[in-house]
Amino acid sequence: MKLDITDHLIRQAAFYDETLNRGKEYFKQGRVTEVKYFENNLYEKSYEIHASVSGSTNWYRIVIGFSPRGYFQTASCTCPAFNKYRGHCKHVIATLLHAKKQQRKLGEFRYENGDAYKERMMTKKLIEEYEQTLAQAPSVNLGLHQPKVKLIPKLKYNGKFFSLEASIGRKRAYIIKDFFHFTQCMKNSTEYNYGKELTLRHELDQFEDDSLPLLQFILDVATDQMTYYTEFSGYVPDKKSMLLTHAQFERFFDLYKGQDIAINIDTHHNNTIYLNPETLAFNFDLQAVKDGYELHHPYQTLNYHQTPNSLFLITEQAISRSTPDFVTNVLPLIQQMITQRKSLHIATELLPGFLGAVLPRIKPYLRDDQLNMLLQNHDITPLQSQIYLDINEDQAVTADIKFAYGDIKFNPYYEPKHLTIIRDKVKEAHMKTTIESYNFKHESGQLQLHGDDDIYHFIKEGISQLINQHEVHVTDRLKNLTQKQPKQVHVGVRLQSDLMTFKLEDLAFNITEYADILAKYKQKKKFHRLKDGTYLDLETEYMDSFFNLVEDLDLDEKDLAAEEIELSKYRALYLDRILHNHGIKSKQNRDFKQLINDFSSLEEVEYELPTTLQATLRPYQEVGFRWLKTLSDYQMGGILADDMGLGKTLQMIALLCSDIEAGCNQPSLIVAPSSLVLNWKAELEKFAPHLNVLAISGTAQARKGQIASVKDYNVVLTSYDLLRRDIEHYDQTFRYTILDEAHYIKNQNTVNAKAVKRIKSEVRYALTGTPLENSIADVWSIFDFILPGYLLTYSKFKKQYETPIAKNQDAKLLTRVHQLVAPFIMRRLKADVLTELPDKIESVVYCEMEGAQKEIYDATLVSINAEIADEVAEHGANQTRMKMLSMLTRLRQLCCHPALYLEDYAHDSAKLSLCMELIQDCMDSGHRILLFSQFTSMFEFLGRELDAQNIPYFTLTGSTKPAERLDLANRFNEGDVPIFLISLKAGGTGLNLTGADVVIHYDPWWNMSAQNQATDRAYRMGQTNKVQVFKLITKNTIEEKIEKLQQRKLELSQSLVQEGEQFITALSASEIQALFAHE
DSSP states (O other), X not given: OOOOOOHHHHHHHHOSHHHHHHHHHHHHTTOEEXXXXXXXXXXXXXXXXXXXXXXXXXXXXXXXXXXXXXXXXXXXXXXXXXXXXXXXXXXXXXXXXXXXXXXXXXXXXXXXXXXXXXXXXHHHHHHHHHHHHHTSOTTSOTTOOOOOBEEEEEEEEOSSOEEEEEEEESSSEEEOSOHHHHHHHHHHTOEEEEETTEEEEOOGGGBOGGGHHHHHHHHHHHHHHHHHIIIIIOOOOOTTOEEOOHHHHHHHHHHHTTSEEEEEETTOXXXXXXXXXXXXXXXXXXXXXXXXXXXXXXXXXXXEEEOSSOEEEEESSEEEEOOHHHHHHTHHHHHHHHHTTTEEEEEGGGHHHIIIIIHHHHGGGBOHHHHHHHHHHSOOOOOEEEEEEEEOTTSOEEEEEEEEETTEEEOTTSOOSOOOSOOOHHHHHHHHHHHHTTTOEEETTEEEEOSHHHHHHIIIIIHHHHHHHSEEEEOHHHHTTSOOOOOOOEEEEEEETTEEEEEEESOSSOGGGHHHHHHHHHTTOSEEEOTTSOEEESSSHHHHHHHHHHHHTTOOHHHHHSSSEEEEGGGHHHHHHHHHHTTOEEEEOHHHHHHHHHHHOGGGOOOOOOTTOSSOOOHHXXXXXXXXXXXXXXXXXXXXXXXXXXXXXXHHHHHHHHHHHTTOOOOEEEEEOHHHHHHHHHXXXXXXXXXXXXXXXXXXXXXXXXXXXXXXXXXXEEEHHHHHHHGGGOOOEEEEEEESSGGGGOSTTSHHHHHHTTSEEEEEEEEOSOSOSSXXXXXXXXXXXXXXXXXXXXXXXXXXIIHHHHHHOOHHHHHHHHHHHGGXXXXXXXXXXXXXXXXXXXXXXXXXXXXXXXXXXHHHHHHHHHHHHHHHHHHOTGGGHHHHHHHHHHHHHHHHOGGGTOTTOOSOOHHHHHHHHHHHHHHHTTOOEEEEESOTTHHHHHHHHHHHTTOOEEEEXXXXXXXXXXXXXXXXXXXXXXXXXXXXXXXXXXOOOTTOOEEEESSOOSOHHHHHHHHTTTSSTTOOSOEEEEEEEETTSHHHHHHHHHHHHHHHHHTTTSTTOOOOOOOOHHHHHHTTOOO
């Protein structure tokens, strides 16, 4: 950095020519030595020059400070003359001249680390102080300390601005002659001699506690002013008095309110003034005089100081903050009184105006007896305002206003001359302001309102507001123009076979205007003006339900114009809910009523539980079975979304058994992740051993032969991976197609999703513990499998729902989606239905990086921020998104163990140490542990630690074979080992590990629902102990930010299956970039 050291600056700093000349002499004589240049970064970047200058008899130390931009800020010198004269001393001038020459010679100084230098100097000074103490005579009491110093403020007021002066001292106070020098001394912990009784080392512990707020205030104000004067103004102000801005004075007032403060005001005789924390009790004095009245204020002196936020009244005794009401109603009067020296004369001829315009606003500040004197002496007739509203031939609303004071009436826009009555100017102004706020304009002798928007707003809100305050007359023509409320919708509904027909009856508008009305509604307009001239309110509940119904059923103008509308019976449940919620009357045939009744009373639906099922269903599982059975009978699909561990597999097996008992020999297809196919086979063998089950496996040729024989089986099992390879061979129509872990098809564009949707079946079901993980597009994809077309095409769904919800977090639209999907989703939580399941106790345990790990993390974060900034600048945030995500992973690896990223790292990991302590504590108490991490390489380091302590464990990753997975799970549940290390992805689904009662999440993962699925391996049916869940988080790192984001993800996963939740969209590139911000 090149410092701004010019001849002009040096002349300005010297102030006196003699000082400048002496400084030049000292410079030429080579008296400037030991010059050092420092760059400071401890609080904010700044620059300093330190030097020693040889005086007549002593050496003096000089410190000169420069701003971050290289502008001269302040200087200090240890010579006696430094604070005695205006400007800087000759030693400072000589140092500046030396620096100017050096900078011209070198081009730019070679700066040392100023922070480190100060640290060394402070330590050196401390050692010197101790050495001096040791050299003292033994009789000296080393325990005695000088009393701390105090700061004493003093205000000055020039009629416009306040200034601050201050004194410092112990028994005797010395005026601070240079606030800027004082600030520099505090910054550098410099020692300075103020006078015979005060030499002070400028550090916080030298000041009384009561003085610390004022000290901080002085430092803040001085720093602001140094920056302003050096970088912008160039003017050197009075150094012993600081002019306070409005905000700074307000802050000072709040510091000292309730106390007496020294003050210097030309108009005051007192040397102190009280900063009043209460509102000033202000009352005028009104006196009758010969030709009218005189109004006085009660104070010997009165002034005011107005800031953008407050009004301060200054009297002889106090400064008080007034109320906003006082500013509005009384300040103009105060200003006039100050101009006329304390009083205001109100001549008799001006009295009507005063009583009408001023008196209503100052009533609270007059004594009751004086107010009564005015009212008794002058007859004040109350105002009666009358408004006549009509509509003219140009379709403009007209308003005629009359003000009436008894028998005297007049139009306020055409006032008669020489009115002698006392008018209520305040109420008159309020009346005119109200009517004009609706955009009435004065035309042709009356007020007129034009434009549909303004007219509609006035009709809907303005007239009622005026009626509440005034006498209002409305003509029939205008009454008939008020918005035409829609009639209640009547609907006729019939269910016949696979079709539902319904008809909208008694529409409130002609169907030929539908397109225009719909366009206005979508634009969120408040109204539509029909062809007959009336206004149709588009913000009613009726209009919302009508258009929701039309959009959700994907109806167009042609449908609405038809005699009857034909729809799939899938929409019967949603239609019933819409009709019910909005109170729409409907005529329904018997089949429609039966369908609605069957789904609304599942507990009463008469389905026999299958006798061949080798298990007893719990009550909530019986309800789930009846729901699945009801869907099956009506040929509708559904999503069984029960919480982890509630037995979704068992409920589905019950449905399969029921169909076989009813004589259905058609096979059903179950598609699951490869790791769960064997689990399904085991469950079927356990609960339905009579079912003939085929698990597709082997070579491509073998699988082709197996698929050809599916008609010989009751149940066919395959994986998503095998299904997409074998899809061309599936031409059989299945009774049911059942998807386990249906989130495998949440992305509609994946091969998995496309493959399963090609399977032909009578009814389709999806099983998942988390139907929504990222966006409502996931819902569409799953519904496109279970009920094709129910949620429209994806392009329409995205336009009508996904995009508005994602961009605007539209709660109404989210509720509509909920209503659409709710009949086909059954979700029960553990807390709702399984009272015997113990509580799950969740805790977050924090660790903090130290030493090498912290240094590496901080350095990496700085490097990443610079790298991302360059990438964003070159390619934009969206194009840098993948880069950002990879950088996030790097930081998370460093939190877990730097060796995950740095091969030669040979130091400790704070989290690994914490984790091993936690494991040992749990084992000492007899607990058994599941430990999850998304970084499988972390298990190598954990394994070493466990091996070193002779603790046996199992490890499960994505490479573990399916058969081995089940064996390890069984052996763990039987107690073979106390610890199971599981990768989050591999162990998040399909395992029953109730042998554990402690779950440790070594690192937080983005997807909280996936993390909860992993936890639920232990927290599920069969668990008899409380489950303790620990999440290990590294404090002040990316992990802590991720933890906060997880709550948003959890709300998202619940938003469409629970009322009242808000939808939160996925992170944008800019939000990801914000995760790297320093805090």
